Amino acid sequence: MAPLGYIEVLDNKGDVVERTRIDSFPIRVGRAYSNDVVINDPYVCPEHVTIELDDQGSLIARDLNSVNGLWLGSGGKKPVPKLELRSGSQFRIGHTLLRYRSFDHPLAPTLRDRENSASLFGSPHIAAFAGVMVLSLLCLESFLGSVERVTTAGIISEPLVTFATLFLWAGLWTLAGRVILSRFYFFEHVTIASLAIVAFFAINAVAEWVEFLFPFIPALWVAGIFGAGVILAGLVFGHLRFASMMRRRSRIWAASSVSAALIGISFISDYANRSKFSNVMEFTGIVKPLDAAWVPTISVDRFIETSQKLKSDLERLAQKSKPTEP
Amino acid sequence: MKRKLFFVLAFFWLNAFLWAQLGFAQAQLTSPTTAEIFKQFSEQVVKIEVVESGSGAKASVGSGFFATERGQIVTNYHVVSKLIHSPDRYRIDIVAASGQMGQAAVLAFDVIYDLAVLRIDRSVKGFLKFETTPVAQGTRLYSLGHPQDLGLTIVEGTYNGLLQHSLYPKVHFTGSLNPGMSGGPTVTHAGKVVGINVATEGEQISFLVPAARALSLLEKTANIEKPSTANFLAEVGRQIQANQARYLDGMFSNTTPSVTLGPYSLPTKPADFFRCWADALRRKELPYVVISHDCSTDDYIFVSSEQSSGIVRFYHQLLSTEELNPARFFTLYSSQVQAGNVALFGNEEEVTPFRCLTRNLQTQGGKLKGVLCARQYVKLPGLYDAVFRGATLGARNVGLVTTLSLSGVSFENIQTLTRRYGEAIRWRR
Numbered sequence: 052m053a054p055l056g057y058i059e060v061l062d063n064k065g066d067v068v069e070r071t072r073i074d075s076f077p078i079r080v081g082r083a084y085s086n087d088v089v090i091n092d093p094y095v096c097p098e099h100v101t102i103e104l105d106d107q108g109s110l111i112a113r114d115l116n117s118v119n120g121l122w123l124g125s126g127g128k129k130p131v132p133k134l135e136l137r138s139g140s141q142f143r144i145g146h147t148l149l150r151y152r153s154f155d156h157p158l159a160p161t162l163r164d165r166e167n168s169a170s171l172f173g174s175p176h177i178a179a180f181a182g183v184m185v186l187s188l189l190c191l192e193s194f195l196g197s198v199e200r201v202t203t204a205g206i207i208s209e210p211l212v213t214f215a216t217l218f219l220w221a222g223l224w225t226l227a228g229r230v231i232l233s234r235f236y237f238f239e240h241v242t243i244a245s246l247a248i249v250a251f252f253a254i255n256a257v258a259e260w261v262e263f264l265f266p267f268i269p270a271l272w273v274a275g276i277f278g279a280g281v282i283l284a285g286l287v288f289g290h291l292r293f294a295s296m297m298r299r300r301s302r303i304w305a306a307s308s309v310s311a312a313l314i315g316i317s318f319i320s321d322y323a324n325r326s327k328f329s330n331v332m333e334f335t336g337i338v339k340p341l342d343a344a345w346v347p348t349i350s351v352d353r354f355i356e357t358s359q360k361l362k363s364d365l366e367r368l369a370q371k372s373k374p375t376e377p
Numbered sequence: 378m379k380r381k382l383f384f385v386l387a388f389f390w391l392n393a394f395l396w397a398q399l400g401f402a403q404a405q406l407t408s409p410t411t412a413e414i415f416k417q418f419s420e421q422v423v424k425i426e427v428v429e430s431g432s433g434a435k436a437s438v439g440s441g442f443f444a445t446e447r448g449q450i451v452t453n454y455h456v457v458s459k460l461i462h463s464p465d466r467y468r469i470d471i472v473a474a475s476g477q478m479g480q481a482a483v484l485a486f487d488v489i490y491d492l493a494v495l496r497i498d499r500s501v502k503g504f505l506k507f508e509t510t511p512v513a514q515g516t517r518l519y520s521l522g523h524p525q526d527l528g529l530t531i532v533e534g535t536y537n538g539l540l541q542h543s544l545y546p547k548v549h550f551t552g553s554l555n556p557g558m559s560g561g562p563t564v565t566h567a568g569k570v571v572g573i574n575v576a577t578e579g580e581q582i583s584f585l586v587p588a589a590r591a592l593s594l595l596e597k598t599a600n601i602e603k604p605s606t607a608n609f610l611a612e613v614g615r616q617i618q619a620n621q622a623r624y625l626d627g628m629f630s631n632t633t634p635s636v637t638l639g640p641y642s643l644p645t646k647p648a649d650f651f652r653c654w655a656d657a658l659r660r661k662e663l664p665y666v667v668i669s670h671d672c673s674t675d676d677y678i679f680v681s682s683e684q685s686s687g688i689v690r691f692y693h694q695l696l697s698t699e700e701l702n703p704a705r706f707f708t709l710y711s712s713q714v715q716a717g718n719v720a721l722f723g724n725e726e727e728v729t730p731f732r733c734l735t736r737n738l739q740t741q742g743g744k745l746k747g748v749l750c751a752r753q754y755v756k757l758p759g760l761y762d763a764v765f766r767g768a769t770l771g772a773r774n775v776g777l778v779t780t781l782s783l784s785g786v787s788f789e790n791i792q793t794l795t796r797r798y799g800e801a802i803r804w805r806r
Contacts, residue, residue, distance in 0.1 A: 195704045195705050195708060196708055197705065197708075198664070198665065198705060198706075198708055198709035198712075199663065199664065200662065200663075200664050200700075263746075266735040266736050266737060266746070267735075267736065328725040328730055330719055330720040330721075330722070330723045330730075330731075331718055331719050331720075332718040332720070332731040332733055332750035332764060333718075333733060334733040334748050334750060335715070335735070336711055336735075336746070336748065336766070336768065337711050337714075338707055338710050338711050338714055338768055338776070339707055340703035340704065340706070340707045340773050341770070341771075342771060343744045343770050343771030346737050346744055346771070348736075348737040348738055348739035348744055349736055349738060349739065350738070350739055351739075351740055351747075351796055351799045351800060352796075353736075354734075354736050354738055354749070354795075354799075355792045355795065355796050357734060358734055358749055358751075358791075358792060358795070360734075361732050361733075361734050361749065362788045364732045365729055365732055365751060365752065365753040365761070366753065368730065369729050369753045369758075372729055
């Protein structure tokens with residue numbers, strides 16, 4: 052086994068800052084310029100460590116009576132006088148983390164460049180299609196949501212603001228990608244943002260129908276908190292794919308943290324509003340144009356029976372707000 | 378047109394002149410003057426101050442009068458309601474024309490008729506007697522009290538009989554009662570009490586509690602020396618509970634008349650003491666029409682400044698369109714189902730927040746979206762405010778939102794009335 056290789060200086064994330072090729076042993080490591088490996092660290096002695104082969108052919112790092120000593124790379128409670136190095140071993144002198152790697156150290160497989168793999172998201176046609184779909188959905192919503200006589204201009208003007216915001220949003224992510232990855236991913240970001248808006252419409256529409264047909268399911272509330280959380284997670288996951296070098300797992304982490312934070316905040320504010328006194332009757336009065344035959348119903352008797360639960364809920368609330376005697 | 382108006386005015390003026398002459402002549406012959414009445418009876422009328430014990434400041438001011446020689450004072454429940462709700466925070470000071478007379482205790486009260494009997498611990502020189510014989514419409518009456526705490530005042534007016542469509546008998550007094558005169562007596566020229574000042578609708582329309590109610594409450598207090606203040610709230614609750622049957626029994630049963638709105642047949646004016654109004658929103662610039670029908674009891678029971686009971690209100694809103702497609706019409710319809718979901722009164726000390734129940738219902742008439750919201754009174758156990766709202770389902774360009782709102786009733790009555798009301802909504806075939 053040829054122990055020749057590289058001594059690498061690492062930063063605190065473990066990335067290589069500089070490396071020095073070793074063609075023969077022994078070598079010296081220290082702050083002085085006479086060393087084979089020169090370390091720019093005021094906590095390192097001019098001649099700090101020597102690295103040499105012993106009789107058995109093992110590579111040994113030996114402390115040269117330095118002020119701050121030689122440490123294991125993984126920490127340790129005390130400095131060590133000497134240390135056996137294998138390929139990949141890390142050690143620390145002063146504030147500097149060093150690593151030894153032999154020439155035959157195994158390498159990770161080569162990563163495939165994403166730019167070269169054709170992405171469906173990147174197609175301008177798809178982006179355009181998604182954009183048009185969002186605009187039509189917004190217009191449809193604006194039209195169906197109005198109950199007064201409307202003009203075409205009136206219907207389009209409002210969605211245009213949202214639509215412009217979508218492009219601004221995609222533009223900001225593109226800018227981030229340009230800075231971080233030096234790549235231009237505008238269409239991808241437009242497609243992702245559009246998909247999120249379409250998903251939002253879909254979840255909301257489904258929730259409204261569920262709440263109309265089955266009023267005992269708080270579908271809109273669930274959609275408002277969890278639906279929004281899931282969409283946000285997807286949005287963050289998707290955008291990061293084209294705006295950072297983060298790996299899949301890190302992106303999942305980032306996406307779920309952001310959405311968990313959103314869900315948490317919604318829960319807290321929901322709870323705070325719930326425990327605040329108000330004169331508002333909270334109910335969702337959604338009705339839909341559906342043939343009555345399709346609407347599942349209960350009898351009035353059953354309704355009255357169920358209202359007994361309302362009574363016990365109120366009883367509990369009344370007990371809670373009863374003034375306590377001083 | 379202008380000419381005509383002038384004649385009408387002239388006629389009135391002339392008329393008024395003649396009447397004034399006549400009135401004056403009659404007064405001269407048969408009755409004492411207002412000044413004499415004031416002089417004769419003002420000693421028996423007192424000012425009632427409800428004072429916050431901590432700060433010693435007046436919380437409210439009303440009037441009252443001595444009704445027995447043992448220092449019993451008749452006034453309105455609403456004048457002293459603060460003390461009844463929080464006996465440890467307030468006290469009642471009595472001020473007569475001759476000066477302070479000390480504190481009074483509440484002996485009994487009638488929430489439904491808005492009466493209370495107080496007592497001070499000293500004997501009094503004079504007191505007012507009640508009129509027990511019927512009074513003819515048009516009889517001149519004199520009302521005494523302390524309007525706006527401005528000092529004892531006498532107001533002339535006329536007796537106009539008992540209200541026709543009132544749930545609780547009230548004397549219609551044509552004269553200007555003002556806040557602060559509540560609890561004061563309205564007397565004949567002989568000084569006999571016909572009624573107790575209680576409410577006004579402005580423009581000389583005022584109301585009195587009939588003397589007979591005060592008399593019967595007084596009789597009940599004959600043997601009470603000093604009641605415990607601890608049971609006051611329970612007593613308020615008991616009286617309201619007991620009164621419910623009076624006006625809720627049979628409401629929205631089969632005999633309740635119905636009104637037709639579009640394809641629906643709906644309950645209207647369940648009893649004489651309801652008043653119903655109809656209106657329509659039909660404007661050229663709106664692509665839909667709203668026709669509404671609104672019924673409400675005239676009367677309510679004052680419980681506290683933040684609470685009232687005994688109000689039954691229901692209203693129907695028929696929405697229809699020829700122009701909007703079903704999706705747009707149902708946007709409008711949904712928002713109408715949701716609208717008006719805020720109660721006007723209520724604070725944390727008095728009521729719980731609302732809780733609601735929403736279901737799709739199959740009634741005898743058809744399918745409804747039904748919402749029942751209720752809140753409980755915190756201090757008056759067993760009493761609730763409730764709103765039931767129904768919205769008809771199945772049609773594409775017409776919909777009916779109907780709302781029943783009840784205040785200060787038991788949960789059993791909420792359930793009974795909701796059931797009857799829901800079933801009273803019919804679809805015309």
